[in-house]
Amino acid sequence: xxxxxxxxxxxxxxxxxxxxxxxxxxxxxxxxxxxxxxxxxxxxxxxxxxxxxxxxxxxxxxxxxxxxxxxxxxxxxxxxxxxxxxxxxxxxxxxxxxxxxxxxxxxxxxxxxxxxxxxxxxxxxxxxxxxxxxxxxxxxxxxxxxxxxxxxxxxxxxxxxxxxxxxxxxxxxxxxxxxxxxxxxxxxxxxxxxxxxxxxxxxxxxxxxxxxxxxxxxxxxxxxxxxxxxxxxxxxxxxxxxxxxxxxxxxxxxxxxxxxxxxxxxxxxxxxxxxxxxxxxxxxxxxxxxxxxxxxxxxxxxxxxxxxxxxxxxxxxxxxxxxxxxxxxxxxxxxxxxxxxxxxxxxxxxxxxxxxxxxxxxxxxxxxxxxxxxxxxxxxxxx
Numbered sequence: 573x574x575x576x577x578x579x580x581x582x583x584x585x586x587x588x589x590x591x592x593x594x595x596x597x598x599x600x601x602x603x604x605x606x607x608x609x610x611x612x613x614x615x616x617x618x619x620x621x622x623x624x625x626x627x628x629x630x631x632x633x634x635x636x637x638x639x640x641x642x643x644x645x646x647x648x649x650x651x652x653x654x655x656x657x658x659x660x661x662x663x664x665x666x667x668x669x670x671x672x673x674x675x676x677x678x679x680x681x682x683x684x685x686x687x688x689x690x691x692x693x694x695x696x697x698x699x700x701x702x703x704x705x706x707x708x709x710x711x712x713x714x715x716x717x718x719x720x721x722x723x724x725x726x727x728x729x730x731x732x733x734x735x736x737x738x739x740x741x742x743x744x745x746x747x748x749x750x751x752x753x754x755x756x757x758x759x760x761x762x763x764x765x766x767x768x769x770x771x772x773x774x775x776x777x778x779x780x781x782x783x784x785x786x787x788x789x790x791x792x793x794x795x796x797x798x799x800x801x802x803x804x805x806x807x808x809x810x811x812x813x814x815x816x817x818x819x820x821x822x823x824x825x826x827x828x829x830x831x832x833x834x835x836x837x838x839x840x841x842x843x844x845x846x847x848x849x850x851x852x853x854x855x856x857x858x859x860x861x862x863x864x865x866x867x868x869x870x871x872x873x874x875x876x877x878x879x880x881x882x883x884x885x886x887x888x889x890x891x892x893x894x895x896x897x898x899x900x901x902x903x904x905x906x907x908x909x910x911x912x913x914x915x916x917x918x919x920x921x922x923x924x925x926x927x928x929x930x931x932x933x934x935x936x937x938x939x940x941x942x943x944x945x946x947x948x949x950x951x952x953x954x955x
Contacts, residue, residue: 574661575659575660575661576659576660576661576796576799576800576837577657577658577659577837577838577839577953578657578658578659578660578678578799578835578836578837578838579656579657579835579836579837579838580604580654580655580656580658580678580680580833580834580835581654581655581833581834581835582602582649582653582654582655582682582810582831582832582833583648583649583654583832583833583834584646584647584648584649584830584831584832584833585598585600585637585641585646585647585649585684585829585830585831585832586645586646586647586829586830586832587641587642587643587644587645587646587647587828587829588643588644588828588829588830589643589827589828590641590642590643590686590827590829591686591785591787591826591827592686594642595640595641595642596640596641596642596686596827597634597635597639597640597641597686597687598637598641598684598685598686598687598787598829599632599633599634599635599636599637599684599685599686599687599695600630600636600637600649600653600654600682600683600684600685601629601630601633601636601682601683601685601699601702601703602629602630602653602654602680602681602682602683603627603628603629603630603679603680603681603682603703603706604627604628604656604658604678604679604680604681605625605626605627605628605678605679605680605681605706605710606625606626606627606658606659606660606676606677606678606679607625607626607663607676607677607678607679607710607714607748607751608626608659608660608661608662608663608676608677608796609661609662609663609664609673609676610626610659610661611623611624611625611626612624612625612663612714613663613664614663614664614665614666614667614719615666616666616667617666617667617668617723618666618719619718619719619720620715620716620717620718620719621663621714621715621717621719623714624710624711624714624715625679625710625711625714626658627703627706627707628656628658629703630652630653630654631652632652632696633685633692633695633696633698633699634687634692634695635687636650636653637649637650637653638650654682654833657838658678660675660676660677660678660796660799661676661796662674662675662676662796663676663744665719665722665740665744667719667722667723667726667740668722668723668724668726668727668736670726670736670740672726672736672737672739672740672741673737673740674740674741674744674745675741675744675795675796675797676795676796677748677793677794677795677796678793678794678795678796678799678835679710679752679755679791679792679793679794680790680791680792680793680810680835681706681755681789681790681791682789682790682812682831683702683786683788683789683790684787684788684789684790684814684829684831685784685785685786685787686784686785686787686827687784688782688783688784688785689782689783689784690783690784694783694784695784698784706755709754709755710751710755713750713751713754713755714751717744717747717750717751718747719743719747722739722740722743725739725743726739726740745795748793748795752791752793755791756791787814787816787827787829788814788815788816788817788829790812790814790831792810792812794808794835799835799836799837800837802835802836802837803836803837803839803840803841803951803954804836804837804838804839804840804954805840805841806836807834807835807836808834808835808836809832809833809834810831810832810833810834810835811830811831811832812830812831813828813829813830813831814827814828814829814830814831815827815828815829838953838954838955839951839952839953839954840951840952840953840954841949841950841951842949842950842951842952843947843948843949843950844947844948844950845883845946845947846873846880846881846882846883846945846946846947846948847876847880847882847883848882848883848884848885848888849882849884850882850884850892850898852897852898853898853899854898854899854900854901855874855882855898855899855900855901856874856875856900856901856902856903856909857872857873857874857900857901857902857912857938857941858873858874858875858941858942858944859872859873859874859941859942859943859944859945860872860873860938860939860941860942860943860944861873861883861943861944861946868925869886869925869926869938869939870885870886871883871884871885871886871944871946872884872886872889872900872912872926872938872944873944873945873946874944881944881945881948883944883945883946886926889912889926890914890924890926893912893913893914894914899911899912900912901928902928902937902938902941910928910929910937911928911929912926912927912928912938913926913927913928913929914926915927926938
């Protein structure tokens, strides 16, 4: 598992209606967390991980979303609020003499508040307190991950035919579930609201009577495995509803927002066809591709001596067999070779087909082969 680039964008905040009757003044704090091999390591057979997560904290409080919002407003969020480019790399676990990689993790925490009479200094004090508490909470959660039994599980899994990497990944995923649960328990509405209220008192008495109000919190986690499947054209959408859950129903809430964004790898993918030209000789067919409504075999494929794949259209294979320059075969489970030949089609003489010679091994049949590789995926950075 290689290091991958990751891009997260919180793009829009839509206000169905805010906490105030006319224009509301929402603001947001955003924290992006990476739990990966850049900052977290594991000593051989150690019971715990070393290091801590990486954190990106958005700046500012009041006005951070770009200004007041009225009913039905759709605000494009400033880049400094929720635009983060980072990377993820696997955490290497060293246990039972094995070195295995487990996927890195990306986390998003977004906290929405309503500006009332808390001073700018008071809001920033609460912001700093929230940042510090989330930093401490997640750092402790990673330090508390118990890897004491992973070595024994790896050995037992390998004895049962499971790869060491699969065992370690499942084990780590279970423990990451606990980390997510711990963050979500901490990041409850009442906890954050209490901090905001407690730290909104640096001066005026009016602050105590009408402090800024907590609106809601969003927490999302993505594994490196999930993000590896994304590209600049295939993104994971972030669509989060923020409203007063204590109201029972969304339409009864005093405020109602939608937070929109996306997370993805900023890469483009392109496919390069494998060679369809073979030197004269004898070639093993290890896969096929089908096409058409029936569908029929359209392509035969295999592997070159250097390990790279080849894929040749059915018609080109037929021409090579007819010319006598190439022979093709399928090897069955018994190890026997069954030659590929051209069969006349009794139903339509203009459409002959490929088959293997008859023998006693039913696995020597083209139709039983898996899909062959016809193109190789490549990637390049996207703007």
